[in-house]
Amino acid sequence: LSEPTLTFAIERRTDPLPDEQREAVLANPGFGKTFTDHMVLATWTPGDGWHDARVTAYGPLTLEPSAAVLHYAQEIFEGMKAYRHADGSVWTFRPEQNAARFVRSARRLALPALPTEAFVESLRVLVDVDQAWVPGTEHGEASLYLRPFMFASEAFLGVRPAAKVTYSVIASPAGPYFSGGLKPVSIWVSSEYVRAAPGGTGAAKCGGNYAASLAAQVEASEHQCDQVVFLDGLEHKWVEELGGMNLFFVRRDGSIVTPELTGTILEGITRDSIVELAKELGHDVTERRISIDEWREGVASGDIAEVFACGTAAVVTPVGRLAWDGGEVVMNGGEVGAVTERIRSTLLDIQYGRTEDTHGWMHRL
Numbered sequence: 113l114s115e116p117t118l119t120f121a122i123e124r125r126t127d128p129l130p131d132e133q134r135e136a137v138l139a140n141p142g143f144g145k146t147f148t149d150h151m152v153l154a155t156w157t158p159g160d161g162w163h164d165a166r167v168t169a170y171g172p173l174t175l176e177p178s179a180a181v182l183h184y185a186q187e188i189f190e191g192m193k194a195y196r197h198a199d200g201s202v203w204t205f206r207p208e209q210n211a212a213r214f215v216r217s218a219r220r221l222a223l224p225a226l227p228t229e230a231f232v233e234s235l236r237v238l239v240d241v242d243q244a245w246v247p248g249t250e251h252g253e254a255s256l257y258l259r260p261f262m263f264a265s266e267a268f269l270g271v272r273p274a275a276k277v278t279y280s281v282i283a284s285p286a287g288p289y290f291s292g293g294l295k296p297v298s299i300w301v302s303s304e305y306v307r308a309a310p311g312g313t314g315a316a317k318c319g320g321n322y323a324a325s326l327a328a329q330v331e332a333s334e335h336q337c338d339q340v341v342f343l344d345g346l347e348h349k350w351v352e353e354l355g356g357m358n359l360f361f362v363r364r365d366g367s368i369v370t371p372e373l374t375g376t377i378l379e380g381i382t383r384d385s386i387v388e389l390a391k392e393l394g395h396d397v398t399e400r401r402i403s404i405d406e407w408r409e410g411v412a413s414g415d416i417a418e419v420f421a422c423g424t425a426a427v428v429t430p431v432g433r434l435a436w437d438g439g440e441v442v443m444n445g446g447e448v449g450a451v452t453e454r455i456r457s458t459l460l461d462i463q464y465g466r467t468e469d470t471h472g473w474m475h476r477l
């Protein structure tokens with residue numbers, strides 16, 4: 113990476129959370145509930161570009177009720193993690209990929225691009241100031257979840273790209289995303305809702321996609337399922353992804369299939385990494401369309417042995433059950449499969465520095 117194009121002023125707070133209270137949080141962090149002492153802020157305006165970049169005390173933002181984001185949802189975000197290795201050093205995983213996706217999301221939502229160097233620098237400065245918040249190896253596979261985001265902060269109700277934009281990064285210590293530990297999740301096939309359509313925002317990481325997924329998530333909960341699988345918007349036939357995770361199918365012969373990137377699913381960085389790792393582990397990996405019928409029938413016939421979901425927050429999470437209006441199938445007896453387990457541990461070993469990073473994926477913060 114070249115030199116950062118943006119310098120972040122450091123405004124350390126004088127009243128950080130006392131050590132004992134922070135340690136109590138780190139011992140049982142959950143997901144996305146508690147935030148560190150500081151946050152990053154920067155402002156963009158058309159004349160000045162990015163400016164006023166700083167690390168400052170975490171706290172409420174002041175917005176005009178007319179701020180465009182509150183009306184038209186011009187907003188994007190990213191999700192990544194800082195991992196502490198056994199020697200105490202702190203690393204993140206393929207941050208330049210998140211930076212590149214943030215630029216693509218920005219373009220789709222007509223927001224200004226934040227240069228990769230500035231994006232990575234913003235993570236570095238926040239983690240540096242709040243380094244005591246990165247869980248140590250004594251906390252197992254915990255991490256500091258980093259949430260960069262950008263939104264239209266201009267006070268204006270006209271529908272056009274905002275002329276004032278705020279960038280921020282907040283950080284939150286994270287244990288497992290699903291509270292049940294590494295327990296297979298159940299998935300609901302919504303017959304009503306879609307997440308994305310061709311030409312829409314499915315490949316962008318914008319808040320609106322998640323807002324649009326919530327009614328389907330409620331439907332899933334009503335059917336005792338943890339997550340929803342979204343099918344394509346045109347034929348309502350092709351498996352796309354979950355609300356916040358990509359999907360992989362492990363066949364009985366060891367070959368692996370994942371839905372191809374059609375422009376309507378998020379280009380997951382975990383997904384991309386697993387495609388590579390699975391090939392190295394000897395699996396034949398294909399990116400292609402897979403229909404919901406192929407999933408149902410493949411499980412019923414024994415051709416599909418394991419299914420797992422993946423993403424930064426959820427890492428690799430087995431899918432134990434697929435249910436729809438009128439039926440269900442159970443994968444691998446509802447247990448964690450051996451291939452899922454191996455891929456998960458291969459990835460985690462790299463992220464936690466327990467194995468050599470032969471891909472150059474880890475970036476020291």
Ligand code: PLP
Nearest residue numbers: 356357358378380381382423424
């Ligand atoms: N799909 C969606 C809709 C997501 O929100 C996420 C999470 O970021 C993913 C997939 C997985 O992406 P990644 O592996 O880059 O975290």
Ligand code: COI
Nearest residue numbers: 191192356423424425426
């Ligand atoms: C992530 O995996 O980082 C996500 O953003 C998924 C979800 C928490 C929205």
